[in-house]
Amino acid sequence: MIHEHPNHQDLERPRGVGRTVGLAIGLVFYVVLTVLLSFLVAFLSTVLTASAYAHGQIPGWLVELIAVALGALTAVGLVMLYRRMTRKRSGAYRLGAALVTVGLSLALLVGVFVVPVAAPNTTTIKPSSMLDIGDGNKLAVYSYGPKQLPAGKSPIVFIVGGPGGSINDASAAFLEQLATTADVPVIAYDPLGGGSHSSHPANWVGSYTIDQEVQRAERVVDMVRDQYHTDKVALLAHSYGGSVAPRLIVKSPNKIASYVGLDVAPLYTLMANTPEELKQQQTSNEASPGEGQFDFGQLVSKVGPFGTARIFTSMGAGFLSGQAFGFGTGEENSQILQGAVPVGLSCTTANFPKGATQVNQEVNYYVNKSLDVSENYIPKLKEASRGIPVLIIGAECTEKPDFSDFLPYFSDIRTVVAKKSPHAAWRSTTGLQTLLTTIPKFLNNPASVTSTH
DSSP states (O other), rough: OOOOOOOHHHHHHHHHHHHHHHHHHHHHHHHHHHHHHHHHHHHHHHHHHHHHBBBBBSSSSHHHHHHHHHHHHHHHHHHHHHHTTTSSSSSSEEEEEEEHHHHHHHHHHHHHHSSSSOOOOOOOOOSSSEEESSOOOOEEEEEOOOOSTTTTTEEEEEEEEEOOOOOOOOHHHHHHHHHHTTTTOOOEETTTTSTTTOOOOOOOOOOOOHHHHHHHHHHHHHHHHHHTTOOOOEEEEEEHHHHOOOOOHHHHHEEEEEEEEESSSOOTTTTOOOOOOHHHHHHSSSSSSSTTOOOOOHHHHHHHHHHHHHHHHHHHHHHHHTTSOSSOOOHHTTTHHHHHHHOOOTTTTTSSSSTTOOOOHHHHHHHHHHTTSSSSOOOGHHHTTTTOOOEEEEEEETTTTOOTTOOOGGEEEEEEEEETTOOOGGGGGHHHHHHHHHHHHHHHHHGOOOOOO
């Protein structure tokens, strides 16, 4: 019997293909592992530097430079280790693997830690003046209505929502209409850190507390009193502004002629000393499931995959470090608060319509944090508010507003429902009509306004 010898090429071919596949899998695993480890090192560096950044001890660009440098060094070190492990491979293979690995690592590091996310602020209005608040910072001030104060009237000072909010095109248009309808000057301002005109201090931790917000609001009130030669102003507050205005009433009741709250936050918002019955009530009044749900796809479509990765990485570093975020700016990270929720009639969604000025994340984080440990001023509110008529206008949104958190704590209070209105009631026709009808009427004669709740 004649035995045929197998073709050696036929035997080598499967072995060669298998080896090539194995090398490819190994290379992909090595590249992915290196990229992830370099990113992890960069991320951990931002966690470690976040506190210094939040306290204004180092600039944000240095935080990002350190992250990229450490991540790149990690990638280069792993490449050198891999080259030693693959000395038997061809020089072209080792060089190619090194270039691909370092290139991908740098692309990810730069895309996440260097390239900023475009802020969503599309507001076109400019401030009328800048108020120096005496600590090296300035507040943007917006003036509407008559230059002279009509006899027998008080100018209005508007406190914007937030924390970290600012005047935008829609709120400016409403305030201008209100000034015309009520025939009084209306003065608004961007709080410190809010918008693009007021100062943005480097030390977030030491700049944004509820007590400081009240002090700055009073500086604006004093400026308006001096400008219009009057003893008192009418306070107009929206949303979170309802956490500032009542504190100002307690602090300086002699400067306040009246107070109007527009869908303002409950008095005990985020306070650790909230009475237990109010905690249960506030919980029951929260938005039902499905309202204001986070829309990840919308976020990616707005800022791109690298921008999305940057925001989540920065907030993740902030979470681990106990700060607002690890790197970037408050405007960038506000994409989560502002643009990633759908627009609708609900109170939880209509606060952030497309094109609105963003809520600055760093201000929002630290002011809210301070609310939880703030002094319980509410037992003093009823006595402090004597002689100060109060009007609370609640937006109907998807359900009738609950005024029980306000009624016991003001001496002279009226409540009105703005039907079919979102949280920013001036954004709907019916809501705007309610505001422009009710507020001037109340300012002229508080007794003429009847509660409608």
